[in-house]
């Protein structure tokens with residue numbers, strides 16, 4: 001089987017490629033390697049992936065119609081797509097909203113349009129986000145809840161990807177699944193996300209910014225749980241039912257809302273250092289709590305996250321020390 005993974009040099013993309021290669025798939029990775037965060041980390045992830053014979057890579061912008069079209073034309077045997085390339089991050093969408101419409105909306109459309117003619121394609125899975133739940137206050141977030149109140153352009157572009165996918169499933173019968181990820185963390189993680197920001201600052205003896213005066217909770221999900229969910233989903237494409245095209249959405253979270261202050265305390269224990277906390281008000285576009293209802297994900301894919309933050313955070317710290325204390329950084 002040949003799987004196209006977009007965003008292959010990214011955090012979730014890297015782990016997904018490794019898991020696919022590990023079970024014997026051929027993987028074509030694409031990524032633009034943008035400088036939203038440290039490019040050398042993306043290159044280091046790619047360096048690891050290149051050790052595998054089944055991996056090939058092209059540096060391509062998913063919104064570049066010609067480049068994506070040429071890649072797909074050369075690889076007509078692609079059986080699955082895992083589309084993870086995105087301009088990620090809620091806060092940066094206040095700084096450069098156009099980066100989000102280009103990568104997320106235009107990029108998704110280019111992939112849908114270029115992949116819809118692939119005869120061997122069984123399933124196109126793409127990354128959505130828990131941020132689509134926006135201003136919803138009912139917890140846990142269920143895929144049956146309305147998602148019409150995005151609080152950031154990032155969230156609005158992720159919801160747009162879901163809506164565009166529904167259209168393609170309706171028009172072309174293309175099997176499409178959107179996975180709403182909930183705050184993913186783990187080794188090789190993103191330096192712009194809370195876990196890595198906290199580790200860096202705690203080790204440097206700097207105060208860590210904690211928003212909404214610490215009254216926040218997140219459904220922190222360990223990367224290995226996310227990847228097993230992606231693969232289980234990829235293996236089970238949706239089928240059209242009466243009046244319902246083959247387009248589905250699922251929550252992929254840990255199904256446990258962790259108070260941010262507990263997260264920090266577990267991290268302090270893993271690091272053996274105390275954090276100095278800089279309490280700050282709520283930030284625009286942010287939400288106080290996320291908590292995934294994974295009933296449908298468990299029912300349809302047997303998805304059951306197994307890694308608590310007590311296990312996952314020490315693993316992240318161990319990787320961090322090994323990676324950033326070595327010459328690689």
Ligand SMILES: NC(=O)c1ccc[n+]([C@@H]2O[C@H](COP(=O)([O-])OP(=O)(O)OC[C@H]3O[C@@H](n4cnc5c(N)ncnc54)[C@H](O)[C@@H]3O)[C@@H](O)[C@H]2O)c1
Nearest residue numbers: 007010011012031032033034061062085086127181183184
């Ligand atoms: N990490 C999380 O907690 C989280 C939560 C919800 C949703 N998501 C979604 O999961 C996906 C993967 O996230 P991640 O954490 O691995 O982020 P990441 O930033 O590490 O990976 C995304 C990759 O996409 C690449 N990219 C960006 N624009 C591109 C373009 N136009 N063409 C080609 N490549 C491009 C980047 O260079 C990067 O390597 C994203 O779609 C993100 O929105 C992640």
